[in-house]
Amino acid sequence: MSTVLLEDRRIVIDGRPQLLLCGEVHYFRLTRADWADRLDRLRECGGDTVATYVPWLWHELPDGSIDLTGRTHEQRDLAGFLDLAHQRGLRAVVRPGPFIMAEVKNEGIPYRVYEQHPHLLPTTWDGAPISTRTVDYLAPEFLAAADAWYAQVMPVIADRLAGRGGPVVAVQLDNEIGMLSWVTNSPDLTDGLCADLARWAVDRYGKDGATQRVGADPTDPRAWATALRTPAEQQSLALHDDLGRYMRDRYRRYVAALRDSAERHGVRGVPMLVNVHGTGGGRGRTFPVGISQLFESYRGQPQLTSGSDYYLGDLTVTNVADLYVSNAFLAATHGPDQPLTCLEFEAGNGDYGEDLTVLYPPEATELKTRLCVAQGNRLLNLYLFAGGHNPPLAEPVGDGNDRIAFTGERHGFAAPVDPEGRLNSTYDAARRALHAVRGVADLLADGDEEHDGLALGFVPDHYLTEYAHPASTARTAQVSELERFRGMGSRDVLARALLLGGFSFPAVNLQSPPPADAPPVIALASAPTLGADVQRRLVDHLRAGGRLLLHGPLPERDHDGTPCTLLADTLGVTADGWMEGGLHYFPSVVGRDWAAGPAEVRVGYAQLLAGAGEPLLVEVGSGRPCAMEVAVGTGRALIIAADYPCHLGFWRAALDRLGVRRRLRHDADEPGLVLTSTVDRAGQRLLHLLNVAPSAIEFGLRHRDRPLLSGRRLRIPARTGLMLPADVRVGTATLVETSCELLSRSDHEVLLRPTQAEDVAVFATDRKVRADRGEVHVDGATVTVTIRSADHAPLRVAFV
Incomplete structure (x- = not known):
């Protein structure tokens, strides 16, 4: 049995900070016979955790019963899928909604919820019907229906929590809360919500203040609702300001209700997650809108943290700051124990419509991975890792294809593993990225980014x-x-x-x-x-x-x-x-x-x-x-x-x-280098160097005005990155600095990946050093290994 805690912005499992390298695999879109193959592909790629949505729409049957064990269809066997993941040595992050999106119809909500409670579909500006299948989150009927769903799904998850010897290390509450209303500029303005906003406004401003800001008496429900739905120009700025602030509080209460339901039905002792939406068009300029909507839902909540949804496409000088700032803004709304996580980390080739309007270069996945772990992301979920097929709904609805999703039969065309199990070029890029991270996972899991004042x-x-x-x-x-x-x-x-x-x-x-x-x-x-x-x-x-x-x-x-x-x-x-x-x-x-x-x-x-x-x-x-x-x-x-x-x-x-001094300096003339560093609590450091430019960059590097690598120049090819270890312990020895990446280490040896035409690795040790190739030079307690490599094959250095 394992303990999983959020502490000091880390994910701590059994007392040790760890990274969770995840991939999203939808069991409900795969036959049981394919589950093991996709999970093995994830392990081969370097993943250690599988993530999956659980679509309420799929598991609820026409008679109202819930199948989570495959008694009616093998692709409803959530329990079996989680058990198989555990047998394959994978942890699990489960995302049971009630909303899941994922191109599923009704965003995952069963049709009967809307049929039985049509008023759950909100009205919006000017009393018009809303254009999406969202609902009034706090409507009692919806909360009751969601609680009934949780009463079925949460015990299945609870039986498989890490604390009970199972694979589940985290559970996500709902999905992209508030996103549908935002992207359609259609705030939920049901009668119930308007009445609740009136109570909120009176508590905040008093009756007269609320009247002045909205332009109607909050004790007159009809006039108040009309004023909210059709703002007068004189009150427009104040009204919009209050509407946004109220929605933040409403989302907070909704997340609290879901968490209470999950815990009542047995899910306790693992972190809860709330994902934040907002990227679009390959940019992150609107991502903080999602933060603004949801930060009150997770800020300061014990054993709960946010997770980003990053869909940025390629990473270039255009949008590298988008990703960096998105991580920084998200972290700025966290409490002292809440780590960064990314619950949807775009990993495919971008051909979501199968129209070849876009193909992202494979190296985009590697660049984004390297930047996110440098900024302290403790969980990355490659989304979507494996595609699949949308099964037919249990009961036809006459919508053209009667499947669970609107993407047709096949789903996940752009994923590294396509619906038929074939690999595209992004699979190898994801594997390179995850294996590079895995070689220094302990340093990243317990490391924090260093800053420049x-x-x-x-x-x-x-x-x-x-x-x-x-x-x-x-x-x-x-x-x-x-x-x-x-x-x-x-x-x-x-x-x-x-x-x-x-x-x-x-x-x-x-x-x-x-x-x-x-x-x-x-x-x-x-x-x-x-x-x-x-x-x-x-x-x-x-x-x-x-x-x-x-x-x-x-x-x-x-x-x-x-x-x-x-x-x-x-x-x-x-x-x-x-x-x-x-x-x-x-x-x-x-x-x-x-x-x-x-x-x-x-x-x-x-x-x-x-x-x-x-x-x-x-x-x-x-x-x-x-x-x-x-x-x-x-x-x-x-x-x-x-x-x-x-x-x-x-x-x-x-x-x-203003007195700001860069601790890392380079002398390259071309723009495109991103430099940062992380250091763990033992003082072990990683230098993170990314080249997002379209051409190679050659430069000398200094750390706090001290030349690194004895002044040797580095060359980073276009669209690649390096994580260079410094002051890293290898048993009783210390890897002082190197131009190689660290693949693995033990008390007696270290495996390095050369990155330059000529590489060096400098050790502080009184032990004898043997390298499987290259030159070893000893100067007292300093040992320098120099290697010239054309193929960058790994270098093994042993201490005897």
Whole structure:
């Protein structure tokens, strides 16, 4: 029997931090005869855990009974599948809904739930019916139906928990909560929800305050519901703000109800998971919308954590910062015990429609894997790992194919293992990635990313934009403005420049009190809308001697439209004009002092500033400053109110001005290198080097101004990465540094993978060292192994 705990942002199994390398295999889409093959494929790929949805729609029969043991169909034998996974040496993560999505009809909810309770399908803006098969999550009838489903499925899972000697190490509650309403801009506005929101608003603002913000009396149900469904323009910003905040609380209560149901029906002693949606179109710019919706559902909840859904396609200079920032923003909403996990880690070739409109290169999986583990993801679930076939519904519904899903008979066309069990090119890439991670899994499972003394500011309320009434011009303008400036900055330049400029950094949730170990420098992509609470925290940060890089327009109002200039007033700077690029005007800027460059630089916009700060950038046409340096007591701020391009030298100089020093430095001229490092509690380190550029990059590397590898230059081919160990114990010896990757180690030997035309491995030891090839040079207690390898075959070094 095993104990599974979330501690110190780690997954601790039987007292030892561990990584869970998962693959999603849907037993219900495979014949029993294929189960063992797919599970073996997962093990061969380097996985140690299988994940699966459990579709309520499939397991509930026409007579209302539930089959989870295969008495009516072998593909309903959840118990048998989990038992087989256990026999094959795999752990399991189970995802029993009630919603599962996965292209299953009704998102996995049985048809009879809608037929018996048609009012569960919500109305939305202007009283219109909602366009998706979502439900009012807190409707008593739905909670009762979901509890009845849990009463059947959870005991089957509970019998197979790790604490009872089984394979199950985690259980996911529901799936992508709130996603359907967001992507269709269709908030649930049933009568019951409107009445509940009235109680929430009165508790928060009082009766008069609620009336003023929504424009209707909360004790008049009909008038109140009408005002919510068709907002008056005067109340629009306040109403949308309250609607989003209320939905966060509603999702929190829904997750709490599901957890209570799961525990009542026996699932206790393993972590619970809530997955966060939001990527789309190969980008992560909207992923924080999902965080904003759900962070109150998991934040600070014991033995529960979030899991990301990452669908980013390829990883290039375009979107590498998306992935990095998504991980950082998610971590910023976690408590001290909650680790990062990824419950849907895109692993296939991207041909989801079988139309060949896209094929992702195989190396994308490897690059994304390497970056996620470097940032502390303790669980990665390759989704979808194996395809299958959609069986017919137990009872025909006359919808054209009468199968459980709308993808036809075959499902998972793009997966590394296709529906017929054939491997595509992404299988080998996934195997390379997982085996590379497995060689240093103990260092990653107990390691934390090291940072450079700055944090990217995260404002969840900047992403409280999932709803906008179509007729509200004020709300439409606010959402457009926030989408332009928030998060990663205008044109994503702020985050991209930090990451490709060689910095590694966490995020800090600016709507929560700062952690004790908060970095001294905050970089924030600002917008005209910024909450008073956040402005006040930034003011306190500056007055306490902190430093701030503010990129974007000066904040001037709160989210409900109330004027708020706390931050600008403290900075002593005001907005004094706006220059926007267009058909007849092309704003350009020139730098002053440390920001001076060889030529003027065109920008998309420039907000002109007035105040006592030192000008840094001047808009050419007007001759007015659009960037300033300002002292606030012992604190200091750089205000860059223009979308300055991603000139890495400029942004490095800005951070240098604020006292940020990169601990890892390279001298490559080409952009595309991402550098970070992790260190475990014993001081063992991994250097994570990724090249997301389309060409090879050669460079020298320094750590805290000390040349690494005796100044030898490294070459990383296009679209590959390295994890180089440093100060890693090998028995009584220490692997001080090497240009090889670590494949395995024991007390007496180490297996290394060469990566360069000439590699070195430096050991500190008083034992005799033998290498199966190459040259061994001994200098006192320092032993250097040098190898020249064309095929990069593994190198075995033994200690005798």
